[in-house]
Amino acid sequence: MTPGELRDLLETRQVAIYFGAVLLGALAGALLPGAEALEPAINPALAFMLFVTFLQVPLAALGQALRDLRFLAALLSVNFLVVPLLVAALIQFAPDDPLIRLGVLIVLLCPCIDYVVTFAHLGRADARLLLASTPALLIAQMLLLPLYLAAFLGEAAAGLVHPGPFIHAFLWLIALPLALAILCQLWAARSRAGARAAAALGLLPVPATALVLLIVIAAVLPQLGAAIPAALSVLPLYIAFAVIAPVAGWLVARAARLDAPGGRAVAFSTGTRNSLVVLPLALAVPGAMPVLPAIIVTQTLVELLFELLYVRTIAQMGRGAAHGA
Numbered sequence: 001m002t003p004g005e006l007r008d009l010l011e012t013r014q015v016a017i018y019f020g021a022v023l024l025g026a027l028a029g030a031l032l033p034g035a036e037a038l039e040p041a042i043n044p045a046l047a048f049m050l051f052v053t054f055l056q057v058p059l060a061a062l063g064q065a066l067r068d069l070r071f072l073a074a075l076l077s078v079n080f081l082v083v084p085l086l087v088a089a090l091i092q093f094a095p096d097d098p099l100i101r102l103g104v105l106i107v108l109l110c111p112c113i114d115y116v117v118t119f120a121h122l123g124r125a126d127a128r129l130l131l132a133s134t135p136a137l138l139i140a141q142m143l144l145l146p147l148y149l150a151a152f153l154g155e156a157a158a159g160l161v162h163p164g165p166f167i168h169a170f171l172w173l174i175a176l177p178l179a180l181a182i183l184c185q186l187w188a189a190r191s192r193a194g195a196r197a198a199a200a201l202g203l204l205p206v207p208a209t210a211l212v213l214l215i216v217i218a219a220v221l222p223q224l225g226a227a228i229p230a231a232l233s234v235l236p237l238y239i240a241f242a243v244i245a246p247v248a249g250w251l252v253a254r255a256a257r258l259d260a261p262g263g264r265a266v267a268f269s270t271g272t273r274n275s276l277v278v279l280p281l282a283l284a285v286p287g288a289m290p291v292l293p294a295i296i297v298t299q300t301l302v303e304l305l306f307e308l309l310y311v312r313t314i315a316q317m318g319r320g321a322a323h324g325a
Contacts, residue, residue: 010206021210029221038219049208054181074256098156103295110274124315125264165284173280227294242306246271260318
């Protein structure tokens, strides 16, 4: 099996791999004494996962995405204007607990930049255009998330999101892996050794994500306690979002007169969130364990189940219909 075939196999089987990792993590958390001692391993695992994830984001292709202004405008407007309005409506039904609401906001306000591309490809969407747009999505969400949190939570955000730990988490767990990924991409473009190293690292996003899920579940499960009711309380919000968001994305794409594959890409992006990429920011909140990881991983599990539905249903959107380009 060639490296490319192995990568394709991992990507097409990633839902099963992730649920297998969750199951192994749950078994480890329930059966192994002292599993909560894995908590210090969460951040290093996240940093490595984000590095290999960012390595797959074609930062050099940002100019390509900027050339298709109609697609980019639809993608950005639905993710950063329409989705916040939807979240503003849904958050009214969340428990009146700032920590729970913070977790819901962090995970629902940030669009996915990694496995959404694979699912979009499986769902007959324009995955290449979506892939080229991922740098713009990443930059926009990192700039806008603090503003959204302040707008939604007001003074409660100031009490939960202290600038010091938040900036520390952003610099070490997002900015540094991103910078290393950029350097690795530049090395790969100039050197055969760099290209081979990048190709080998390209096999690791799915295993690295599975490792993060395993470690987080194993470390959080022994401490879960009150986090179970908190996670269950937001489950209906995640299901409602997963149902409504792709439809909103498709409607915005139609209003922008995108073709069917482009419209499907916008729909996939609207329904798929950046849960594990923003997890380091959630863990920087004082008292985050175990509530915030439980809330965020719950969204991840709901989303993975819905991705299986999206691959079937979104692929049917626009069939037989002609949209202006």
